[in-house]
Amino acid sequence: MEERMHLLKELELIIHTNLYYRLLKKYSLDFSVFFDYSFDTLGHIYWRKKGEESRYSDVIPNTYRIIDNFVGKVNNYAKKNNFHLIICSDHGFELKEKKNQRSYRQINILNLLRELGFYYDVYGIYMTESVVFRLRPDSLGSLRDFETAIEAIRCEGVELFAIKSYENKLIIRINDVFGDNKSLKVDLPNKKTVSLDSIIDFNPGHTGSHSKDNGVFIFNGPHIKKGFRTKEITPYDVTPTILALCSQPIPSDIDGRVLKEMFKRKNLK
Known part of the structure; x- marks a missing residue:
C-alpha cells in the first residue's frame, strides 16, 4: 500500500491540476476554486525529518514540485488577465512524535x-x-x-x-x-x-501531523500590496476578504475580518 499510494496520489494531483488549468482558460469566470487533499494524505504518511533518508524521501519534495509548477502557471495566467490569486491552507504539517505514530x-x-x-x-x-x-x-x-x-x-x-x-x-x-x-x-x-x-x-503509519503554526496564506493581484507580510490572519478571514475583493457586501454575522491592511486602497469599488 505504501508503495502504491504516493504514485496514485501524485497522478491524481497531476490530473486535477491540469484539468483545473484547462477549465480556467476555457471559461470566463468571476470566481473559481481549486481544492485537492493529496497534500494532506501524503503529508500524514510520508513526512520525514529533514535529512532523514528512506526509499520515500522524495515523495514530499516531488509533490511540492507538482504543485509549484501548477501555481506558477496559474499565477502567470492571473497576471495576464488581471486576476487575484489566493493560496491558503487550514493547517500546516509537522513531524508526529514516534510514540503517537500508528x-x-x-x-x-x-x-x-x-x-x-x-x-x-x-x-x-x-x-x-x-x-x-x-x-x-x-x-x-x-x-x-x-x-x-x-x-x-x-x-x-x-x-x-x-x-x-x-x-x-x-x-x-x-x-x-x-x-x-x-x-x-x-x-x-x-x-x-x-x-x-x-x-x-x-x-502506512502516520508520521506527519497537523500543525496550526505552519499554514500558508498568499494573496497576489492588482489590489494587493507587494511584499506585505502579516501574522494577524486566521482561516476565518479568507471569505470576507474574498467578498471585499469581489466588491460584495460583507454579512454582519460572518466570522473573521477583511484584511484591509494588505489592500493598496482602503475602499475597493
Missing part, C-alpha cells in the same frame, strides 16, 4: 459493500477516517437494512464500527480498539467470516 486504517468501501450484498444499493464517500454512506438514487434497498448489517459486524466479538445515523445518511467509523493486527477475524451478518484486512486497509 497505521492509518481506512474502510475498504467496495469490499465492504460486496461482502454485505449492498454493492448496487449504497455508495460511500471518505471523510477523513469516517465514511458517509447514502442510498444510490436508483436503489430499491433500505438504508436501515444497511445500518442493521453494519451493526451486526463483529471483530473478535467486538463491534467493528461506530455508527451515527441520520435521516438520509449513515456515518461509519472504525472503532479504535483493534490496533494494527490485520489477521483478526471478522464475523459478518451473512454468517461469513473474513480477515480484518479484507474490509479494512492498513495504510
